[in-house]
Structure formats: C-alpha cells, structure tokens
Amino acid sequence: MINEIIINDKPISYFLEKYPFLTSFFSENNLDITGKENLNFYDFLNLFTEEEKEDFGISTRKTISDFIIYTNQMIEFLGIQEDNGVNSVSIIAGNDKSGNPEKFEKLTIKKGEIICIVGPTGSGKSRLLADIEWTAQNDTPTQRSILINNEIPDKKWRFSSGNKLVAQLSQNMNFVMDLTVYEFLELHAKSRMVENIEEVIDKIIKKANNLAGEQFALDTPITSLSGGQSRAMMIADTAILSKSPIVLIDEIENAGIDRKKALDILIDEDKIVLMATHDPILALMGDKRIVIKNGGIDKIIETTKKEKLILIDIQKLDDKIMGLRTKLRQGEIIEEI
C-alpha cells in the first residue's frame, strides 16, 4: 500500500518499476512523464503552472489522491487474483412480482455447472441476473439473497470495477473497436494485467478457430469477422481473459458456431455458466433449468436421463444441418439429408 509520504520520498521511476500497471495511469491521465521519471510526483506536478493545470482539467490534490487510490486498488486487485475466488453461488428464495414466495428454498450452483434459465420475455430473467450481479442481500425488489462460497459476499463484488461477478455474452453484441484481432486481444490482456500476453493470445485464437466454421487470422480487423467468428472470439476471450467467475449467456442459438464446444471452453476454464435459452440443444445440455414465471422462480428442473438421451438424437440432427451448411459453403450440391 502506498501513501503521500512515500510519494514525496520516492521518484516516479520507483513506482513504475514496482508497479508496471501505473504506466496506464499516466497515459490515461495525459501525464507525459518521459525524461522526468527521476522527479517525485509532487515535483513533477509542480512543473506545471496553476493556469496550465486548469487547462488540462487537473488539480495536484485530486491527481495525487487518485494516484494513491488507484495504486492501492490495483495492488489489492492483483492480490485477489491469486486466491481461488468463487467456487459456488447460491440463490436464496424471495418473492415473485405479486409478493408470493418463490417455489424453492436455496439453489447452489458450483464451478463448472451449466444452469439454463427459461421463461417468456419479461418474466424476470434480467432481474434474476441483476440480483446475482449485485449480490442481493434481501435488498432488491425480489427480496432474494445471494451467497458466494456459502457465505454472505464481500461488498467488493458490488462496487469494484475490476472484479465484476458476471460476464455477459449475448446475441446483440458486436465488436466496435477499429483494431485487428491481435491488437484487440493485446489491449484486453493488458487491461487484465496479464503477464504472458503472447501465450494467452495464442490460446484464445486456437480455441476460437476451433469453434468457428471458418478460420481467421491475427491480422483480421475484428469488425470484419463474420457473425460466427465474432461469437467464437467473444466466447474464447471471455473464457480465458475475463476474470468474472460467472458467465451469463443470453440466446446464442443460430450463431454459426459449435455450441457444445463453446460450452466446453467455458467449463474448462472453471466458469459457472448461466444461460437464458430456449434452444433445445443448449437447454438440455445444462445440468438444471430454472423456470421463471411472474418475476419469480417457479420450478427448478433437473435434466432427466430421458432428456439426455433425446439430446443425443437432437445433436445428430444438428450435425446433419451443420454438414449441409459446410457443403453449401464449399459450393457443393445437396443430394440428400
């Protein structure tokens, strides 16, 4: 942990060497420290006149205080990454929109499990996910409570910007940055403080290409990836680079990717997967499914043995359709199914 006394004592170079993540603090705040690393931070800020500081929209007191808060938060954040984190999430029942108690007591979801959420639009799926993300403690409209590792969760899950509990993947999502696949992954890896960047990028690309129907290269601009390729990239990137222990998938059917492999990637990275879907393959791949009605959890169904057998048939059907798709892509003529 750092404080004002250390900042006064040590030059900027001391902090940069000890905490490499501070490079981004200086660059994001437009503070060009090149050649001035031997000054302490106060002296550096004193190089500017009051008028200049007003022009940049900064003040010494605020900048120093932000520097301390940022550094200490990052130290803590990196520390959290080292311990194991989330092994399970539990939902303790609240009420539906009419105030009736939900029809279950407690649902615990463990690492590597897939839970599907089904129910009509507007039934309360978003609210359930919001309760989880906010680690509700009987203080949301549903009166649900959320436990992590069977304990009342630390408030950090609500407010820390680096430690969000839930990562989201949905059908409407797009890449909007004007970067190549490599530059994009590098940027994301850097923001997550990853050390072995090359290795991680390589892993993501391999996994993504394994999912997508068509291969793509590192120098492809992300905005020109096809729908399936984008989805594949997003899933592989979220599985490997996102630190959020829970991944929420909202309707990824018809995405032009191998759905089973997609889920396997997330499970391999020890994610808890929550999936809002009505796609039979995805829904039956889950271990359980939550049925939502009128804002409350109405039922929790465990996927039956019979359903698992039916899933095999559906998958065969799906493989056939995937096969037809490949043939069409390669310019062949369809003779039979």
Place this chain on the structure above:
Amino acid sequence: MNLITVSGPPSSGKTAVIIKTIEALKKRGFSVGVVKFDCLYTDDDILYKKIGIPVKKGLSGSQCPDHYFVSNIEEVTQWGLKLNLDILITESAGLCNRCSPYIRDVKAVCVIDNLSGINTPKKIGPMLKTADIVIITKGDIVSQAEREVFTSKVHSVNPKATTMHLNGLTGQGAFELSTLFTENNKEITTLKGEKLRFSMPSALCSYCLGETRIGEDHQLGNVRKINLNSDEGDKND
C-alpha cells in the same frame, strides 16, 4: 431534500438512466423531480411528464450551457424545496468535454457509453474525473472484452468513483443505482455559498459579446491562439 446532478456527453443515455432510476425510487416511496438543462432544444421533459413526475426545462440558448447551469442552480433548488421533493435530479449535457457543473458535497453522476470510443475517458475532463458515480451504458451491444477495457480506462482516470453498468432499455442496474442515490446524502436547503468542484473554462472575448466577423482586428479580450509552429503536434491544445 437531496440534490443529485447528472451529466454526460450528448446521447450517452442520461435520460434513460434517470427515468429507469426514478421508477425504482418511486417504487421505494420517494418523491422525485427533474430539471433538464440543455442548449438549443430538448423534448425530454415530455418523457419525464409521461412517467408522472414534476419537471422543468432550461435552455441556455446563446449562453454557455454550464455557466447557465450554475447561474440557475440555486433557483432550481428552491423550486424543488417548494414542491417538497425527497430528491431533485438535474440533468445536463457536458457539451465541451471540459465542463463539470458539479458542486462540492452534492452527489455527482457522470453517464458515459461503451460506444463512445476507447479514448473517451481520456478526453472527458473534470466531468468524468470528479464524479462520485460513473454509469456506463450500452453494454448490451458491445463485447464483454470491450466493456472490460472501457471500464478499466474509466477506472484509471477516476479510481475513487463507484463505477456501474446500467442498461437504459431493460433497466438492469437501475434499482441498484437508486440505492446509491439515497445513501449518505446531505440535506439541502440552499446552495448559496457552496462551491463548484472545478472551475469552468474562462472566456470573455469579442465573440462572447456577439461579434461574428473573423480576423485579428475583431478579436478583443481573452483570446488564445493555436500553436502551429511546434513539432510534436500540440498534445494539449
């Protein structure tokens, strides 16, 4: 009465964020009013009326919108007090990316969206840097990776703020924001004697007074010139 000032770049989703949050506040039994500040035109007051809350709008017209904001904030506060509101929310756009009509000890919220570009947190000055709460919108249409990168950029320019994601369409996150609106507030009866968190851009030149002609002969007062002779491209101009 609690006063909350919300600002953010145009089209970042301020009105949607405020409306969803007011709905959550109303369910919790609070009475809320809004004053919308804008520059030339707004019909957001109709949206607020639709959800049945008292609203006033102020258009700055030919004046600097943020100077207009400070010049009127005390009167606006008195209006809210007269209506016996629990919470008064002001909404204003940061039109020049430099202004910060935030007041010391009054909760300040900045709304910024994921689509605005990765360098936006760097470009917006005190409006983002001195906010207590930063709301990031439009997260439902960009990738998880972009959301994470964007959040980390916001975090590095304002580590002190509570940063939250809010979906202005579904309202996901609005209830949570409403709880931040009602905790640790200062009861306000007047703003007389209070101070802005950061000074506003200064200007008093001939153009402020209505000059339209171009050229040095017509420029008087506080005038600043772009430096075209330096090699490195004038980072800060």
